[in-house]
Amino acid sequence: MSPTALDYLLWGALPYVVIAVLVGGTIWRYRYDRFGWTTRSSQLYESRLLRIASPVFHFGLLVVIIGHVVGLLIPEGWTDAVGITNDMYHVTALSLGAIAGVTTLGGITLLIWRRRTTGPVFSATTVNDKVMYAVLVAAILAGLATTLLSAVAGLTGGHEADYRETVSPWFRSVFVLQPDVAAMSAASGAFKLHTLVGLALFALFPFTRLVHAFSAPVWYLFRPYVVYRSRDREPTPVSRPIRRGWS
Amino acid sequence: MAKRIGRVMAQVAMVMNLDKCIGCHTCSVTCKQAWTNRSGMEYVWFNNVETRPGQGYPRRYEDQERWEGGWRRTAAGRLKPRAGGRLKKLATIFANPKMPSIQDYYEPWTYDYEHLVSAPLGDDIPGARPRSLLTGEPVKIEWSANWDDDLAGGEQLGSQDPIVQRIGDKVRFEYEQAFMFYLPRICEHCLNPSCVASCPSGAMYKRAEDGIVLVDQDKCRGWRMCVTGCPYKKVYFNHKTGKAEKCTLCYPRVEVGMPTVCSETCVGRLRYLGVVLYDVERVGKAAAVKDEQDLYEAQLDVFLDPDDREVQAAAARDGIPDRWIESAKRSPVHLLAKKFRVALPLHPEYRTMPMVWYIPPLSPVVDALSETGHDGEDAGNLFAAIDTLRIPVEYLAELFTAGDPEPVTAVLAKLAAMRAHMRRVNLGEERDESIAASVGMTGEDVERMYRLLALAKYDERYVIPTAYGVDEADRGVIDEIGCSLDFEGGPGMGGMGGQVPFGEASGRPRPASVETFHALRDRQTSDANSGPPRRLNLLNWDGKGRPPGLFPERDQEDSPARDQKSSPARDQKTSPERDQEDSPERDRRHGPEADGKGGPGRDGENGPGRHRRTGDEEGT
Numbered sequence: 116m117s118p119t120a121l122d123y124l125l126w127g128a129l130p131y132v133v134i135a136v137l138v139g140g141t142i143w144r145y146r147y148d149r150f151g152w153t154t155r156s157s158q159l160y161e162s163r164l165l166r167i168a169s170p171v172f173h174f175g176l177l178v179v180i181i182g183h184v185v186g187l188l189i190p191e192g193w194t195d196a197v198g199i200t201n202d203m204y205h206v207t208a209l210s211l212g213a214i215a216g217v218t219t220l221g222g223i224t225l226l227i228w229r230r231r232t233t234g235p236v237f238s239a240t241t242v243n244d245k246v247m248y249a250v251l252v253a254a255i256l257a258g259l260a261t262t263l264l265s266a267v268a269g270l271t272g273g274h275e276a277d278y279r280e281t282v283s284p285w286f287r288s289v290f291v292l293q294p295d296v297a298a299m300s301a302a303s304g305a306f307k308l309h310t311l312v313g314l315a316l317f318a319l320f321p322f323t324r325l326v327h328a329f330s331a332p333v334w335y336l337f338r339p340y341v342v343y344r345s346r347d348r349e350p351t352p353v354s355r356p357i358r359r360g361w362s
Numbered sequence: 363m364a365k366r367i368g369r370v371m372a373q374v375a376m377v378m379n380l381d382k383c384i385g386c387h388t389c390s391v392t393c394k395q396a397w398t399n400r401s402g403m404e405y406v407w408f409n410n411v412e413t414r415p416g417q418g419y420p421r422r423y424e425d426q427e428r429w430e431g432g433w434r435r436t437a438a439g440r441l442k443p444r445a446g447g448r449l450k451k452l453a454t455i456f457a458n459p460k461m462p463s464i465q466d467y468y469e470p471w472t473y474d475y476e477h478l479v480s481a482p483l484g485d486d487i488p489g490a491r492p493r494s495l496l497t498g499e500p501v502k503i504e505w506s507a508n509w510d511d512d513l514a515g516g517e518q519l520g521s522q523d524p525i526v527q528r529i530g531d532k533v534r535f536e537y538e539q540a541f542m543f544y545l546p547r548i549c550e551h552c553l554n555p556s557c558v559a560s561c562p563s564g565a566m567y568k569r570a571e572d573g574i575v576l577v578d579q580d581k582c583r584g585w586r587m588c589v590t591g592c593p594y595k596k597v598y599f600n601h602k603t604g605k606a607e608k609c610t611l612c613y614p615r616v617e618v619g620m621p622t623v624c625s626e627t628c629v630g631r632l633r634y635l636g637v638v639l640y641d642v643e644r645v646g647k648a649a650a651v652k653d654e655q656d657l658y659e660a661q662l663d664v665f666l667d668p669d670d671r672e673v674q675a676a677a678a679r680d681g682i683p684d685r686w687i688e689s690a691k692r693s694p695v696h697l698l699a700k701k702f703r704v705a706l707p708l709h710p711e712y713r714t715m716p717m718v719w720y721i722p723p724l725s726p727v728v729d730a731l732s733e734t735g736h737d738g739e740d741a742g743n744l745f746a747a748i749d750t751l752r753i754p755v756e757y758l759a760e761l762f763t764a765g766d767p768e769p770v771t772a773v774l775a776k777l778a779a780m781r782a783h784m785r786r787v788n789l790g791e792e793r794d795e796s797i798a799a800s801v802g803m804t805g806e807d808v809e810r811m812y813r814l815l816a817l818a819k820y821d822e823r824y825v826i827p828t829a830y831g832v833d834e835a836d837r838g839v840i841d842e843i844g845c846s847l848d849f850e851g852g853p854g855m856g857g858m859g860g861q862v863p864f865g866e867a868s869g870r871p872r873p874a875s876v877e878t879f880h881a882l883r884d885r886q887t888s889d890a891n892s893g894p895p896r897r898l899n900l901l902n903w904d905g906k907g908r909p910p911g912l913f914p915e916r917d918q919e920d921s922p923a924r925d926q927k928s929s930p931a932r933d934q935k936t937s938p939e940r941d942q943e944d945s946p947e948r949d950r951r952h953g954p955e956a957d958g959k960g961g962p963g964r965d966g967e968n969g970p971g972r973h974r975r976t977g978d979e980e981g982t
Contacts, residue, residue, distance in 0.1 A: 152580075153604035154585065154604060158457060158461055159599050160463070160496065170456045234496065234499060332452070334564070335561075336449070341559055342564055343569075344568070344569060
């Protein structure tokens, strides 16, 4: 089955549009909205549920992200070379993926329930947040669906839907500017859906509160506790020209 | 000087004289109006005044077993944030386990004023019910920033004071035995700030030039660790912007040599601002001394004597300009904290090296002594009474010296000695140097301290050098960075921001002028437009008063002053009469005329209406 025009559009062109939006949008946001770059935490309003749900969600998500990195970036040939059989790989990946996915889903379900039922938290929820949550949940659900379908396929002995021969080569090929549209168009519907929702999430990323993920404060580990800073020699350079505030 | 002087830094610090605080909350209110009167900051009080004994704000913030603020000394003698080091901070970043919730502060509310005018007609007078500012839902008000003000709630609330719980039955809440004093609190601008240490983003910093601790709003990512880190709970989370905010020591004012808003507006004149020079290389070691009760002395050792030539040389070496060193020599903070040793740090045991210090209150000891038949101002009697003061020394010691009563007693003895010494001076008796000597001071020092504490002249209370580190500032000149209206042709340049053919900004520009007393009163007491003549915009006219040019001229005697002003030609001709008419009698007439009753056919010059109103005003 050769790729159609739609395939070229979705797997050949769209990824670059999304990358452009993600990179450009993040740069734009950093230049013009550093003040809005925050977690917008609602812990002040409600702490009891958040203290369970938020770590469950975030840690689950971290495992999911690591799983994606491993699954997408490491070619099948490499794992074969170190002697990991296809079955071993899939059993580990699917079981770990299922656990992490379900944890993440459980976390975000609790978080959204909290957000809806706790008055002050709901009042502080913007339309932007709601759109973001919808896409994020869709991505997680679609991802879990692919995991479950793969597991079922694995149990019944079929390996046609192996993402390591379809999605992963395509993903890597995007970054070497030679998108392997044929590989991706051979993937199953669930994977295609998950990929599309994922692309939507990346496109939304710079414009939502998700940007806080980019400012994970890792360098805190390496700095002295007390920070001293000198007064700016000159008034803070403004990132855009000064103009009248009312026009 | 035996000790080598490390890197010298300057800190703008504060001392508050608790003996003079009357708990009026003016500092809190003016601070709130200036800085936190915004959405998302409703519950935020950069400055608050607590009644002690009391729970403080937020509730029981001093209970570090629970909130884990400040620093902890490890077995190896190193300091670590009490809530955990770097790894633990990052591991708990998704939900801060030690963060106070809004209920520990209070749920901010407003009142449903709209209901007062929109309620349907009925037999009952409509009321304005409280509504949450977080949800908009009706709330039951159960707590607020000063719920236990003036010991309200008595033992029920006061017994929850962490210090009361620690020192047990020394504190009594029976009315006859109760005591209280006020503790105004702002950010301590610590030398070893644990909030700064807790910030994963590195958005919080201590300014090298003046020691003010600030939050970079562009770098803060809302991780909330600073709220936990600060044992004084003086970093707040703005729940609208999702960023931390805190007391800035009014740095825009301090930079140009003005005192903070809380200091400026303090009616008791109990706040002192001045520069303290300190050796930043000694801070870490001093904050890590083994015994908590040594922290007060250790912090004093960090401070440098600005009169010492070696210190001056070291300060100059480290880029502190001369005028800052000169200012440090006259600093009331240095004088009260280091030289006279009457000011004490708040909770030194948190190991943050706080820089807002307090002169502990001497209870109403003179009256108490006089009632027992003793001479209430005799030095001997005063000294003997200190241990039995109504405010237990133990309580003050828990606040200011990690529980060591010694330094507190010494301060109170100095304050008592000052009274005894000054009584002799005021009664024209011979000065008795032995009184001052008994507390380790000289008579001269005591009188200097008296001048600073009792007379508290503005220039001596606030000794603040202008900022350095900016080229212009180093020449002693602070240029305003610029007014946003000062663009080409803008209002600040005499223009109106370009010609606009329609709308409010159309027509002749209004001449800018300083408002006079009369013009101000005129504007405030009249319902109609006042001030210089201008074109009337009918769309803005609310139908009240007599705007110039709208109605035919009336008799001069009968028309309000503003009508006259509206006609420059007549204004000139009749100016002698106008001077007369600006007499108080004339001015009172503005009231009824501006009342909206001023249409044609209202009461004449001597009509009953005018007399009635005049009578009212005289009666009240």
